[in-house]
Amino acid sequence: MPSLRSDLSAGQGIRPSAVGSSGLVTGLRQAVAFHRRPLSTLIEAQRVGGDGFPLRTLAGRMWVVASPDLAAEVLHGPPGRYRAGSANRRILPVLPHNTILTLDGERHRARRRVLAPLVHGDSLAAITPVVRDIAAAEIAGWPTGAPFATLPRTRFMTLRIAVRLLLGVDGRAAAGELERHLRRALHPYAMLAGIDRLGWLGVASPQAAARRCRAGFALGLSQVCEARGARRGDGPPDALDRLGVPAGTPPRPDDAQIADELFALLLAAHETTATALAWALELLANDPAATGALATEADAERRPLLDAVISEILRLRPPLVDIVRELAEPVRLGDQRLAAGANVLIAPPLIHRCEHREPDSFIADRFLGQRPNPRTWLPFGGGDRRCLGASVALLELREILTHVVRNFTLEPAGGQREDVRLHGTALVPACGARVTLHPR
Numbered sequence: 001m002p003s004l005r006s007d008l009s010a011g012q013g014i015r016p017s018a019v020g021s022s023g024l025v026t027g028l029r030q031a032v033a034f035h036r037r038p039l040s041t042l043i044e045a046q047r048v049g050g051d052g053f054p055l056r057t058l059a060g061r062m063w064v065v066a067s068p069d070l071a072a073e074v075l076h077g078p079p080g081r082y083r084a085g086s087a088n089r090r091i092l093p094v095l096p097h098n099t100i101l102t103l104d105g106e107r108h109r110a111r112r113r114v115l116a117p118l119v120h121g122d123s124l125a126a127i128t129p130v131v132r133d134i135a136a137a138e139i140a141g142w143p144t145g146a147p148f149a150t151l152p153r154t155r156f157m158t159l160r161i162a163v164r165l166l167l168g169v170d171g172r173a174a175a176g177e178l179e180r181h182l183r184r185a186l187h188p189y190a191m192l193a194g195i196d197r198l199g200w201l202g203v204a205s206p207q208a209a210a211r212r213c214r215a216g217f218a219l220g221l222s223q224v225c226e227a228r229g230a231r232r233g234d235g236p237p238d239a240l241d242r243l244g245v246p247a248g249t250p251p252r253p254d255d256a257q258i259a260d261e262l263f264a265l266l267l268a269a270h271e272t273t274a275t276a277l278a279w280a281l282e283l284l285a286n287d288p289a290a291t292g293a294l295a296t297e298a299d300a301e302r303r304p305l306l307d308a309v310i311s312e313i314l315r316l317r318p319p320l321v322d323i324v325r326e327l328a329e330p331v332r333l334g335d336q337r338l339a340a341g342a343n344v345l346i347a348p349p350l351i352h353r354c355e356h357r358e359p360d361s362f363i364a365d366r367f368l369g370q371r372p373n374p375r376t377w378l379p380f381g382g383g384d385r386r387c388l389g390a391s392v393a394l395l396e397l398r399e400i401l402t403h404v405v406r407n408f409t410l411e412p413a414g415g416q417r418e419d420v421r422l423h424g425t426a427l428v429p430a431c432g433a434r435v436t437l438h439p440r
């Protein structure tokens with residue numbers, strides 16, 4: 001089987017699905033390796049392939065862009081050339097097709113305009129005390145003096161915050177209920193819905209399973225939002241307000257568009273932030289000097305070290321392994337010709353290693369007194385699809401980490417640093433970021 005590189009020198013360009021049979025075996029092996037050891041697989045492939053190289057993933061074949069210049073070319077390319085919506089549908093086939101994450105073109109821009117006020121200005125200021133209160137209430141229930149996996153706890157906390165921000169509903173019970181429905185909707189069988197060839201299975205197909213899961217989510221969402229009736233409508237608008245659901249009422253369970261958008265927003269908002277928080281706790285537990293310095297700074301109005309630490313956490317452990325685009329037309333990227341329909345993957349973990357000393361080390365003050373360079377710091381993606389909730393995520397990280405270091409010292413649970421595993425498209429700590437908290 002000729003390598004992809006020799007395909008290219010023959011001038012054929014990468015096609016979306018050009019893989020032979022032995023290529024299939026090699027590709028499958030690479031896909032499994034990427035799943036099990038995402039970082040080392042990417043770094044090794046970059047060592048061999050340089051600034052651009054092919055990668056088989058479980059979502060199909062990708063062309064990985066590993067240099068800041070090429071990444072910028074993709075993220076800031078001409079309108080319509082690089083499609084994020086269709087690429088997101090490929091990597092997360094369980095996502096409905098009519099959401100901010102999965103739409104393209106004018107329909108995407110219109111949806112973004114509708115939702116943007118949720119995460120800016122007054123709304124952001126109004127959620128600060130909400131984040132503080134939920135963080136304090138949740139962390140009060142965390143164990144002390146014994147090791148525990150923080151990731152499940154940070155997941156629940158960020159879901160509770162997202163439920164409050166997006167649905168206007170608060171409380172552990174509502175978040176618990178939504179968590180159950182989300183978990184069901186992310187059933188591994190439904191995740192196979194992107195494989196069109198399985199459609200012949202009819203009602204037993206993953207596509208049908210995904211539809212049933214989403215209908216279940218819509219019903220659950222409507223029930224959870226009954227509590228919205230009690231809200232007087234004096235707070236900042238939530239996502240349901242922005243999407244036109246009348247104030248104080250739950251969305252109708254048969255309104256698939258509202259349920260689908262909320263499904264996508266809840267997923268985008270909580271898993272990423274939860275992963276970043278868990279890594280933050282793992283990294284700080286292994287750096288008591290930085291944790292102590294953060295505690296000293298915690299009561300100051302300006303917290304420059306905290307901002308630097310958060311930037312470094314998101315550099316070293318970006319929660320998402322990929323930012324993806326599908327080509328609407330043939331493109332030359334570097335010395336590579338790619339055909340229309342090919343998928344391009346920008347891997348923040350690779351871009352984040354560029355232009356830094358000791359790129360694989362956590363250096364708490366690496367960004368002290370300077371903003372990260374947007375060319376080489378891409379945890380939130382970029383261009384017109386940059387993460388809509390970046391400012392909310394940063395606010396959550398600032399408030400929650402301040403609460404933790406002010407009240408606890410942290411100790412790593414084991415002698416070894418945790419490996420990185422792929423969970424969907426998230427780069428999660430292999431053991432859930434196990435740490436021990438001790439009250440100060």
Ligand code: HEM
Nearest residue numbers: 268269272273276319379380381382385386387388389393
């Ligand atoms: C540390 C936490 C987070 C990280 C690392 C993160 C990362 C990302 C990334 C990499 C993208 C894709 C950007 C691209 O394609 O260029 C994205 C998209 C998005 N994120 Fe986030 N995210 C986080 C938190 C949040 C939160 C809290 C919300 C909501 C409140 C949110 C809402 C969204 C939405 C709606 C999109 C789709 C934007 C679009 O396609 O126009 N994210 N995020």
